[in-house]
Amino acid sequence: MDASVGPVFWIVAAVTILSAIAVVSLKNIFHCALFLILCLFSVAGIFILLHAEFLAAAQVLIYVGAVAILMIFAIMLTSNLASRTIKQVNRHALPALFACVLFVFVVIGLIYKSNVWNWAKQGLPDDNVLTIGKLLMTKYMLPFEVVSVLLLAALIGAVVLARGERS
Numbered sequence: 001m002d003a004s005v006g007p008v009f010w011i012v013a014a015v016t017i018l019s020a021i022a023v024v025s026l027k028n029i030f031h032c033a034l035f036l037i038l039c040l041f042s043v044a045g046i047f048i049l050l051h052a053e054f055l056a057a058a059q060v061l062i063y064v065g066a067v068a069i070l071m072i073f074a075i076m077l078t079s080n081l082a083s084r085t086i087k088q089v090n091r092h093a094l095p096a097l098f099a100c101v102l103f104v105f106v107v108i109g110l111i112y113k114s115n116v117w118n119w120a121k122q123g124l125p126d127d128n129v130l131t132i133g134k135l136l137m138t139k140y141m142l143p144f145e146v147v148s149v150l151l152l153a154a155l156i157g158a159v160v161l162a163r164g165e166r167s
Contacts, residue, residue, distance in 0.1 A: 009049050016042035030075050037068045054129045066151065074158035 019039040026032050040063045047056035136144050 012042050012045040012049065016046065033068060033072050033075055037064055040064045040068060054132055070155060070158055074161055
């Protein structure tokens with residue numbers, strides 16, 4: 001990363017973290033979905049700063065354009081999810097917080113022990129979009145198709161939730 005993008009990176013990272021905190025802490029689920037869109041756009045900005053334009057475009061097209069908009073439609077079509085009477089906390093908050101802290105420490109420990117940071121020093125090939133396309137259609141075709149089926153299941157689930165409210 002260039003030294004000139006340092007302040008931009010910190011601004012985008014701060015927006016990402018603050019919007020992620022808003023996603024999990026706000027009570028109105030519609031506002032949470034809007035902050036999720038902001039968070040996903042910020043992650044796309046980080047991808048652009050890392051010269052991963054393809055991932056940024058995929059982030060915006062798939063997650064912002066499809067998943068987040070689908071979530072907003074599902075929220076708008078189901079009156080119970082947007083209701084203010086839904087209890088936002090439960091009695092398992094403290095164990096969940098403990099599990100989250102434990103998970104963060106385990107992930108940080110695994111990243112520290114692995115050599116994942118050495119991969120970034122190698123640099124990207126000039127035809128990285130072509131390489132990603134070839135890998136998606138050959139080596140990673142099954143996970144790619146599984147993700148597409150998952151997105152289809154989310155779409156069908158949203159339709160089922162929306163239709164169930166009317167009857």
